[in-house]
Amino acid sequence: MKQAKFLAIVAASLFYASFPLAGQDAPQGTAAPAGEQQHHMPLPKPTNLKVLPKDISPDDLIKTMRGYSQALGVHCNFCHEVDEKTHKANFAADTKEDKKFARTMIAMTREINTKFMTQINDPDAKPADKTVTCGTCHRGSQMPAQFVPKPEEHGPAPGAMPMQKPQ
Numbered sequence: 473m474k475q476a477k478f479l480a481i482v483a484a485s486l487f488y489a490s491f492p493l494a495g496q497d498a499p500q501g502t503a504a505p506a507g508e509q510q511h512h513m514p515l516p517k518p519t520n521l522k523v524l525p526k527d528i529s530p531d532d533l534i535k536t537m538r539g540y541s542q543a544l545g546v547h548c549n550f551c552h553e554v555d556e557k558t559h560k561a562n563f564a565a566d567t568k569e570d571k572k573f574a575r576t577m578i579a580m581t582r583e584i585n586t587k588f589m590t591q592i593n594d595p596d597a598k599p600a601d602k603t604v605t606c607g608t609c610h611r612g613s614q615m616p617a618q619f620v621p622k623p624e625e626h627g628p629a630p631g632a633m634p635m636q637k638p639q
């Protein structure tokens with residue numbers, strides 16, 4: 473439970489990843505020099521975004537992608553084509569079925585949040601509580617686990633059909 477909640481928060485926080493940690497008490501000496509916050513291998517400008525904002529920053533794009541990977545418990549190659557010999561990924565290619573599924577899931581998740589979650593006015597819920605993320609359903613698995621209710625702990629409910637006697 474705790475871990476699932478943590479995952480959901482991690483995933484949710486990715487949506488707010490562009491917010492700087494300003495105002496928080498960062499331990500002394502942890503502020504990275506400007507250059508170090510850049511990725512070692514800068515990603516080329518995305519060319520094939522259909523659901524994510526086309527002007528998303530490379531930093532936010534990669535954080536979002538890491539979030540998907542964590543939420544589903546997979547690596548980038550689950551959705552992206554990677555050349556077996558060169559190990560080079562072609563992120564723009566739409567060859568993998570799961571990338572297409574993911575697009576639908578991204579659109580669905582957005583719709584749940586903008587269209588439906590906004591109608592729930594629960595004063596106790598913090599923003600992360602009322603944000604559905606990939607992790608809300610997937611919880612670290614590529615296929616969300618089916619919910620199986622616990623077997624009833626007490627005897628049959630009053631009025632339940634009596635068990636059939638063996639012949």
Ligand code: HEC
Binds near residue numbers: 522534537546572
């Ligand atoms: C669950 C599926 C999934 C996983 C896992 C995933 N991605 Fe993606 N990625 C997508 C989808 C879907 C798009 C296209 C989004 C769109 O159409 O707006 C995309 C787009 C991209 C793009 C932009 C490509 C372009 O030129 O348009 C890059 C770069 C990228 N992903 C990198 C990564 C990296 C790096 C990882 C691993 C850390 C990763 N992705 C993991 C689904 C995934």
Ligand code: HEC
Binds near residue numbers: 577608610614615
């Ligand atoms: C409301 C619950 C829910 C949310 C939120 C959700 N998913 Fe899913 N996802 C599902 C279910 C249920 C399936 C199984 C559908 C099927 O197999 O027909 C699934 C299947 C998938 C698959 C195919 C998995 C496979 O093994 O082939 C991918 C990829 C995926 N989701 C990505 C995502 C991503 C990325 C996000 C966040 C942007 C996301 N999902 C958010 C419920 C959800």
